[in-house]
Amino acid sequence: MILGTVKGTIVSTRKCSNLVGFKLLLIAPYYGDKSNIFVAADTIGAGIGELVLITTDNTTQYALDKSAPIDAFVVGIVDAPPQEIK
Numbered sequence: 001m002i003l004g005t006v007k008g009t010i011v012s013t014r015k016c017s018n019l020v021g022f023k024l025l026l027i028a029p030y031y032g033d034k035s036n037i038f039v040a041a042d043t044i045g046a047g048i049g050e051l052v053l054i055t056t057d058n059t060t061q062y063a064l065d066k067s068a069p070i071d072a073f074v075v076g077i078v079d080a081p082p083q084e085i086k
C-alpha cells in the first residue's frame with residue numbers, strides 16, 4: 001500500500017467502458033519522492049488535499065467491484081497524518 005495526498009483530478013470523457021464510474025485522481029506519495037505523481041482510480045469520494053491509502057499492482061483487482069484496467073486504487077481516506085516514529 002501507498003500513503004499519498006490527492007493533488008488533483010483527471011477528466012476523461014472518452015475512455016474504456018470498464019472505467020466508467022471511477023473518478024481518476026492525481027496522487028503524490030506521502031513518503032519518498034513527492035514528484036512521482038501517479039493516477040489512481042477512486043469510488044469512495046476522496047477529494048483534493050486528502051490523505052489516502054492506495055493499493056497498487058496485482059492486489060488492486062481484489063478491491064474492485066468489476067474488472068477494469070486499473071493498477072492503483074484508493075481503498076481508504078486517512079483521518080489523521082501518521083505519527084512520526086522516533
